[in-house]
Amino acid sequence: MVKFQALVINQTCLGEEFFHLKLSTPVVQSSPALPGQFIHIYCRESGTDPLLPRPLSLFRIYPRTTAADSEVGAREIWEVLYKKVGKGTAWLSRRKANDALEVLGPLGRGFSLPQETAGKPGRILLIAGGIGMPPLFALGEELSKRGREVILFYGGRSKQDLLFLQEWRDLASQVYLVTEDGSIGRSGLVTDLLREKVQPQSADFYYACGPRPMLQAVQDLMNRLAIPGELSLEERMACGVGACLGCVTRTTHGYKRVCREGPVFPADEVILDE
Amino acid sequence: MNNHLSVRIGEVTLKNPLLTASGTFGFAREYSELFDVSLLGGIVVKGITLQPKEGNPPPRIAETPSGLLNAIGLQNPGVRRFVTEELPVLRRIDTTVIANIAGSTLEEFAEIAKILQAETGIAALELNISCPNVRQGGMAFGVHPESAAKVTEVVKKHTTLPVWVKLSPNVTDITEIAKAVEEAGADAITLINTLLGMAIDLEKRRPVLGNIFGGLSGPAVKPVALRMVWQVYEAVKIPIIGMGGVTSARDVLEFIMAGASAVAIGTGLFTQPLAPVGILQELEEFLVKEDVAQITELTGVAHNFSAR
Numbered sequence: 001m002v003k004f005q006a007l008v009i010n011q012t013c014l015g016e017e018f019f020h021l022k023l024s025t026p027v028v029q030s031s032p033a034l035p036g037q038f039i040h041i042y043c044r045e046s047g048t049d050p051l052l053p054r055p056l057s058l059f060r061i062y063p064r065t066t067a068a069d070s071e072v073g074a075r076e077i078w079e080v081l082y083k084k085v086g087k088g089t090a091w092l093s094r095r096k097a098n099d100a101l102e103v104l105g106p107l108g109r110g111f112s113l114p115q116e117t118a119g120k121p122g123r124i125l126l127i128a129g130g131i132g133m134p135p136l137f138a139l140g141e142e143l144s145k146r147g148r149e150v151i152l153f154y155g156g157r158s159k160q161d162l163l164f165l166q167e168w169r170d171l172a173s174q175v176y177l178v179t180e181d182g183s184i185g186r187s188g189l190v191t192d193l194l195r196e197k198v199q200p201q202s203a204d205f206y207y208a209c210g211p212r213p214m215l216q217a218v219q220d221l222m223n224r225l226a227i228p229g230e231l232s233l234e235e236r237m238a239c240g241v242g243a244c245l246g247c248v249t250r251t252t253h254g255y256k257r258v259c260r261e262g263p264v265f266p267a268d269e270v271i272l273d274e
Numbered sequence: 275m276n277n278h279l280s281v282r283i284g285e286v287t288l289k290n291p292l293l294t295a296s297g298t299f300g301f302a303r304e305y306s307e308l309f310d311v312s313l314l315g316g317i318v319v320k321g322i323t324l325q326p327k328e329g330n331p332p333p334r335i336a337e338t339p340s341g342l343l344n345a346i347g348l349q350n351p352g353v354r355r356f357v358t359e360e361l362p363v364l365r366r367i368d369t370t371v372i373a374n375i376a377g378s379t380l381e382e383f384a385e386i387a388k389i390l391q392a393e394t395g396i397a398a399l400e401l402n403i404s405c406p407n408v409r410q411g412g413m414a415f416g417v418h419p420e421s422a423a424k425v426t427e428v429v430k431k432h433t434t435l436p437v438w439v440k441l442s443p444n445v446t447d448i449t450e451i452a453k454a455v456e457e458a459g460a461d462a463i464t465l466i467n468t469l470l471g472m473a474i475d476l477e478k479r480r481p482v483l484g485n486i487f488g489g490l491s492g493p494a495v496k497p498v499a500l501r502m503v504w505q506v507y508e509a510v511k512i513p514i515i516g517m518g519g520v521t522s523a524r525d526v527l528e529f530i531m532a533g534a535s536a537v538a539i540g541t542g543l544f545t546q547p548l549a550p551v552g553i554l555q556e557l558e559e560f561l562v563k564e565d566v567a568q569i570t571e572l573t574g575v576a577h578n579f580s581a582r
Contacts, residue, residue, distance in 0.1 A: 050337065238344070
């Protein structure tokens with residue numbers, strides 16, 4: 001992890017609450033950004049309000065390839081998707097191209113990529129709930145680069161919550177959408193559809209990110225289907241580097257730091273019921 | 275390293291007055307990845323208990339306007355693992371290390387002090403008698419002059435290290451406690467620990483923190499902290515380490531002028547992880563600009579003003 005200034009390449013508003021931010025960042029040789037990792041963005045001009053940075057998962061990670069590269073040194077593009085919910089994200093949503101942002105990252109432990117089993121490319125389930133989708137997209141891109149078959153289950157409150165559907169259709173062999181109000185895809189919860197479509201042999205592994213109640217239902221179902229997986233968690237965070245012990249979550253090995261040992265944990269280690 | 279920033283806290287010499295506040299810096303491992311932590315005047319480590327401690331159930335933190343509520347509950351590996359796993363790493367850092375210790379009984383305080391007495395690489399003990407987030411011990415010792423004095427006395431008996439006592443602001447008269455621990459042999463006073471507070475989650479209709487109450491830190495508490503440093507400076511003769519809401523060199527200087535000999539940054543690190551680097555540079559510039567030879571000359575100067 002490194003603290004640095006990132007430059008805003010551009011920012012797009014997706015509907016009224018969601019924003020897509022593209023950042024140009026110096027390449028961190030010592031710790032390359034991996035799918036599932038997150039960054040801290042310090043959302044303020046100066047002063048101390050808001051006091052704490054906003055943790056955002058990386059949505060896409062790729063090398064920058066423009067003519068200007070040689071002038072600025074090796075750089076990488078990091079994209080994030082976020083929902084405007086408070087003062088910090090409202091400030092962030094007003095940033096424009098060429099604005100500088102204070103960033104700390106990449107932080108935490110990302111998804112572990114499944115072992116290549118000789119001659120047998122396994123199928124992978126990606127299970128996304130609402131604004132938990134972004135880290136799974138970065139992962140999906142990496143998995144498809146490695147020739148894995150990816151199947152997406154994506155749930156949200158309504159149509160406006162489901163983002164980058166065309167890109168997902170290009171990436172995944174099957175895309176299952178679910179909304180609570182039925183405005184797109186099936187009506188209901190993502191776990192309803194999972195229960196219907198997934199059998200014990202349907203997939204080798206799964207990755208899920210979304211609200212806690214969803215993760216708990218997914219963990220429970222997949223456990224019964226004997227499909228191993230990983231969960232990406234969210235928790236209130238302060239330092240982001242593992243020093244303050246503010247963001248812990250309960251696991252089978254005691255409290256673990258979401259910012260350091262996580263945000264991605266083996267699904268069978270996380271204890272989600274309160 | 276220039277020496278006009280160097281300060282003395284009793285027999286402990288610090289290369290500059292900037293410390294880290296206990297509980298915000300772990301055992302220095304994490305921030306060492308971000309900047310050269312040896313430039314700090316000293317590192318005050320996370321509170322150490324006799325037995326390993328799991329800490330409080332999450333959520334443990336809540337952001338408030340210019341403030342942070344926390345209820346970590348002293349999660350730490352215990353004094354023995356501190357000695358075997360953390361202290362060797364800390365010894366390799368070229369700065370002063372202060373061990374913050376927290377007992378739930380007088381006997382535990384004594385026991386931890388005894389264990390650390392056998393170790394090198396610790397310059398002083400800081401007694402945590404002010405943690406608002408644990409059921410036993412913690413703040414209970416720090417809110418009565420008699421018990422604060424008793425803890426100080428007991429630890430002094432079991433160590434040859436200087437003993438700093440960290441006070442709670444959750445009291446009616448901070449000077450009573452300060453005078454009691456000075457009398458009992460404290461070598462320095464550290465203040466303030468966090469102010470007891472809480473936050474409510476409107477959607478869930480319950481307190482945000484798993485522990486219900488937590489300790490408030492950050493810029494929101496700075497005026498209270500400064501006031502207490504000021505009062506304690508007038509009440510005792512031993513050195514004061516001031517803290518509470520420090521994010522800039524100006525904040526550090528305010529604490530020093532109010533009476534602190536050294537100042538700690540804590541929550542400010544979460545706001546700006548590289549803040550210590552900038553603060554030290556600006557302190558340096560301030561001394562040059564104001565033509566001050568030694569930063570120690572500034573301790574308590576604000577008390578010399580003429581009221582008319």
